[in-house]
Amino acid sequence: MGGYMADFMELIKKVEATRPSRVERAKKGDHFPALTMEQRQEWLNEYHPDYKAEGRRPIRVGPNKGTVVPEEIAGLLESRAVVDAMRVDLTNIAYSTDLLVIGAGGAGTAAALSAAEAGLKVLISTKLRHGDSNTVMAEGGIQAATQEADSPYFHYLDVIGGGHFSNEPGLVAALANDAPLIIGWLEGLGMMFDKEADGRLMARHGGGTSRKRMHSAGDMTGAEIMRVLRDEAGNRRDSIKVLEFSPAVELLLDEKGGAAGAVLYNLETKEYYVVKAKAVLISTGGFGRLHIQGFPTTNHYGATADGVVMAYRAGVRLKDMDSTQYHPTGAVYPEQNVGLLITEKVRGLGAHVLNADGVEFCFPLEPRDVESACIIRECLDRGKGVLTPTGRLGVWLDSPMIEMLHGEGSVRRELPAKYIQFKRYDIDISRLPMLIYPTLHYQNGGIEINEFSETSIKGLFSAGEVAGGVHGRNRLMGNSLLDVLVFGRRAGIRAAEYSKSCGGANTLSLRHVVDYGKALKEAGITNPVVAPMLLPDYAPAHVKARQYSF
Amino acid sequence: MSDEKKSGRIKPLATGDMTIPPAGAKMIPIYIMGREYIVPETLTIMKAVEYAGYKYIRGCGCRGGICGACGTFYRFIGDYRLRAGLACQTVAEPNIVIMQLPFFPANRPSYNLEDADGSPHEMLRTLYPEVFKCVGCGTCTRTCPMDIDVMDYIALMKRGDLKGAAHKSFDCVMCGLCASRCPAQISQFTAAMFIRRVFGRHILPKAGHLKKRIEEVLSGKYEKMLEALKGMERDDVKRLYVGREREPDMAVAGKWMPKDREHL
Numbered sequence: 001m002g003g004y005m006a007d008f009m010e011l012i013k014k015v016e017a018t019r020p021s022r023v024e025r026a027k028k029g030d031h032f033p034a035l036t037m038e039q040r041q042e043w044l045n046e047y048h049p050d051y052k053a054e055g056r057r058p059i060r061v062g063p064n065k066g067t068v069v070p071e072e073i074a075g076l077l078e079s080r081a082v083v084d085a086m087r088v089d090l091t092n093i094a095y096s097t098d099l100l101v102i103g104a105g106g107a108g109t110a111a112a113l114s115a116a117e118a119g120l121k122v123l124i125s126t127k128l129r130h131g132d133s134n135t136v137m138a139e140g141g142i143q144a145a146t147q148e149a150d151s152p153y154f155h156y157l158d159v160i161g162g163g164h165f166s167n168e169p170g171l172v173a174a175l176a177n178d179a180p181l182i183i184g185w186l187e188g189l190g191m192m193f194d195k196e197a198d199g200r201l202m203a204r205h206g207g208g209t210s211r212k213r214m215h216s217a218g219d220m221t222g223a224e225i226m227r228v229l230r231d232e233a234g235n236r237r238d239s240i241k242v243l244e245f246s247p248a249v250e251l252l253l254d255e256k257g258g259a260a261g262a263v264l265y266n267l268e269t270k271e272y273y274v275v276k277a278k279a280v281l282i283s284t285g286g287f288g289r290l291h292i293q294g295f296p297t298t299n300h301y302g303a304t305a306d307g308v309v310m311a312y313r314a315g316v317r318l319k320d321m322d323s324t325q326y327h328p329t330g331a332v333y334p335e336q337n338v339g340l341l342i343t344e345k346v347r348g349l350g351a352h353v354l355n356a357d358g359v360e361f362c363f364p365l366e367p368r369d370v371e372s373a374c375i376i377r378e379c380l381d382r383g384k385g386v387l388t389p390t391g392r393l394g395v396w397l398d399s400p401m402i403e404m405l406h407g408e409g410s411v412r413r414e415l416p417a418k419y420i421q422f423k424r425y426d427i428d429i430s431r432l433p434m435l436i437y438p439t440l441h442y443q444n445g446g447i448e449i450n451e452f453s454e455t456s457i458k459g460l461f462s463a464g465e466v467a468g469g470v471h472g473r474n475r476l477m478g479n480s481l482l483d484v485l486v487f488g489r490r491a492g493i494r495a496a497e498y499s500k501s502c503g504g505a506n507t508l509s510l511r512h513v514v515d516y517g518k519a520l521k522e523a524g525i526t527n528p529v530v531a532p533m534l535l536p537d538y539a540p541a542h543v544k545a546r547q548y549s550f
Numbered sequence: 551m552s553d554e555k556k557s558g559r560i561k562p563l564a565t566g567d568m569t570i571p572p573a574g575a576k577m578i579p580i581y582i583m584g585r586e587y588i589v590p591e592t593l594t595i596m597k598a599v600e601y602a603g604y605k606y607i608r609g610c611g612c613r614g615g616i617c618g619a620c621g622t623f624y625r626f627i628g629d630y631r632l633r634a635g636l637a638c639q640t641v642a643e644p645n646i647v648i649m650q651l652p653f654f655p656a657n658r659p660s661y662n663l664e665d666a667d668g669s670p671h672e673m674l675r676t677l678y679p680e681v682f683k684c685v686g687c688g689t690c691t692r693t694c695p696m697d698i699d700v701m702d703y704i705a706l707m708k709r710g711d712l713k714g715a716a717h718k719s720f721d722c723v724m725c726g727l728c729a730s731r732c733p734a735q736i737s738q739f740t741a742a743m744f745i746r747r748v749f750g751r752h753i754l755p756k757a758g759h760l761k762k763r764i765e766e767v768l769s770g771k772y773e774k775m776l777e778a779l780k781g782m783e784r785d786d787v788k789r790l791y792v793g794r795e796r797e798p799d800m801a802v803a804g805k806w807m808p809k810d811r812e813h814l
Contacts, residue, residue: 029798037792129619132611146760147803152772153813154794156779161791165784173776180763190663190747192716192754196803199755203803210794212803218720223616227724228750231743235660245607267607300612335571336594336641340614350799390571416721420697421615424639535605543603 003426008333008435011386014358015396015433022360023404026350034363040370047373047381049293050323050473060523062516063317072290073321076305077312079531080517082249083263083272085510090252093276093508097123097241098499099492100262100277102248103307105133106222106481107464107488108283109229111453114492116239120499123275124233124240125264127247127284127302127534131230134285134299134442134465135484138222139343139417140206141214142485143478144179147203150211152176159479162208162367163472166320171470171487174451175479178486183215185489191228192217204348206477208367214478219343219415222481246273247306249532250513251280251314251460254505259460261508262310267534276508278499279459281491282307283484286443286465289536292324295440296339306532307466311447313516316455316462320445323473328353328371330439332394334425339439342418344368344477346397346434349414350405354396354433355384361395369474372438379437386435394435403430442480444473453491459502461495463487578644581627595622595637595648609652615639618723621695621730622650634693634727654726656737661744663751670748671710678741682708683734690728690738696721700728700738707745715742716749759804775813 099115101108104126112122145155155176194202203212217224245267254260259280264273284307288299331337347364362374379385385393411430422429446468453461464484571590578591587602611619620637627645659677690700703718719742729737795808
């Protein structure tokens with residue numbers, strides 16, 4: 001079953017035919033012309049899924065009432081609680097802590113480490129295992145202006161331009177300014193960065209960067225960051241306690257409306273635990289598993305927008321929830337790899353994107369949304385996509401030219417994880433191109449925060465993919481790993497200051513949940529879904545048809 | 551716009567995470583913890599288990615081969631060989647008998663990374679004395695779903711070649727399958743984590759340019775520049791954005807310099 005089928009091998013000959021001249025031009029620094037700002041907008045309007053009217057509607061309740069978002073998100077926000085708020089015994093407190101961190105990916109763990117450094121007791125609640133997150137899956141790198149030819153000033157411009165100037169300027173400035181500090185922090189924690197012999201950090205371009213500032217650890221940068229942070233948290237068991245398979249399902253507020261804890265749910269014993277905390281951080285990650293508009297996703301199993309749902313019910317405003325990032329290069333072949341992320345590093349290393357004729361049709365390093373629009377256009381409008389046996393369309397990503405640009409063995413060296421993932425199906429990506437199509441990758445919007453990761457609720461913080469505003473309506477490669485660490489660290493530091501001075505709650509309340517239920521009724525929403533969703537449901541129809549119980 | 555698109559003949563192609571079995575896909579028997587299910591061929595073990603109707607709580611994470619949540623042992627009926635793989639990456643073939651191992655207890659002593667500066671090899675001996683009792687059977691290497699030569703990196707560790715061990719173990723996803731099969735009761739993957747951090751912290755040379763940049767950031771050098779950008783009209787920022795100079799692809803780091811050096 002391995003390898004490409006014969007008709008794909010025929011098509012790949014067209015890619016091979018154009019390759020020598022393309023490589024020659026690439027060596028001279030000559031590349032396919034990038035779109036102008038006007039063309040970018042035109043392409044986006046015409047081809048990007050975010051810019052289409054269908055599949056969207058206004059939210060009918062809550063702080064963002066009237067905002068138009070994808071159907072999947074509106075439905076999830078207009079939802080009823082998992083627990084019966086009246087039945088939860090809020091005096092039966094299972095855990096008491098200084099900081100409760102909800103979600104143990106990069107942001108949550110960075111916050112926990114920072115808060116613990118500042119002397120706090122931290123409780124981490126997480127739905128799956130410690131580290132199960134999109135952070136683990138980020139491959140290509142982390143941006144930071146560490147090189148002489150670069151500075152936070154240029155990083156800022158790249159971020160805000162990539163986001164079409166819709167980002168929160170204060171958040172962008174914090175991101176760019178802290179970036180070198182984060183790299184230094186990781187270096188001190190023993191992260192194995194890709195370095196030159198003299199210790200210089202290797203740096204590459206990513207889509208939309210003006211300077212080479214992508215730092216990496218092979219093609220598993222996120223996995224390396226996550227395992228280092230998790231390991232360090234493991235060395236601080238006296239101050240950081242982790243509860244796995246115990247997601248939060250509801251926030252708790254105090255008598256003054258400040259954050260005071262959460263209700264956790266043990267997925268295995270089906271118990272609910274009341275947690276009292278002086279400060280709470282929501283770092284639950286993104287929403288890829290909602291499969292907006294039916295797209296496959298690169299996201300991990302737990303990416304179901306739980307934090308957004310809980311915060312919204314408690315009255316926190318969301319921003320840009322209608323903005324979704326489709327990563328331009330998700331695998332569409334073989335079927336087992338569908339949705340799998342092909343890191344942007346492949347294009348950063350010089351690989352071209354080619355249509356069924358083996359011909360270039362766009363600059364390979366446009367901002368992600370623009371690059372996605374270009375690929376969708378080539379497949380759906382110009383009819384130049386390659387059709388797979390399972391009815392998916394894709395275009396070629398010419399990885400073998402990396403060998404010609406950077407020397408024999410460079411694919412295996414620079415992209416070890418990708419190399420293995422295709423090798424399993426007998427496809428050697430150092431010799432043969434990959435077939436790709438945009439895939440749902442990132443929640444651009446989220447919970448509104450300021451540059452200290454504070455939300456509108458006192459004592460409630462948010463950081464990472466669940467929060468919005470940092471990247472505006474489009475994120476550049478390498479800025480999400482940076483985002484989770486910058487705002488995770490900031491949240492931990494701020495939460496430490498806050499929890500030392502706030503005194504703590506007298507009483508715990510779920511009244512906001514009861515009130516939200518009433519608002520649903522008043523809005524005429526009679527049969528709301530239950531949320532947080534916690535886990536996606538992939539049971540096929542033939543199984544569901546036989547699930548006869550109540 | 552093409553006629554095809556206008557007429558709406560091209561349907562949305564994507565279908566979430568559900569696999570579309572190829573037309574006329576063959577159905578095959580698989581055995582989940584011994585119980586038979588009939589599923590289409592070509593699915594990964596993970597998708598086959600879901601196709602059978604299971605909903606994962608444990609044993610499923612990134613679904614992309616990097617998180618290590620879905621380590622799995624399997625055999626084929628009539629074949630004595632025990633095999634191992636990641637459920638999200640291994641294709642289920644006819645008569646496969648599957649048992650996932652979502653968790654395995656590992657030895658993982660706490661340590662202070664800063665203490666590992668002087669003699670990390672001694673520290674390894676203190677923290678993980680069992681590493682030095684490796685019997686060299688090679689079961690770990692045969693078990694590793696990432697094709698890491700686990701036994702070899704354990705040998706390098708024993709010898710004190712921490713650089714070699716760090717690099718050789720780098721692809722580890724910490725699924726724990728190696729530890730589950732080790733007759734010497736070694737937790738290879740946690741010992742390797744310790745070694746990689748020691749290598750990254752104390753052996754890999756520090757980045758001089760980073761140190762300098764951190765000092766600049768901490769001195770507040772960029773605050774004014776960033777304040778100015780924050781306060782700027784959108785059109786002015788746009789102009790600066792469009793006018794950015796792009797570092798050439800083949801430029802050597804630390805050598806190439808932009809024309810605008812005022813903002814460095």
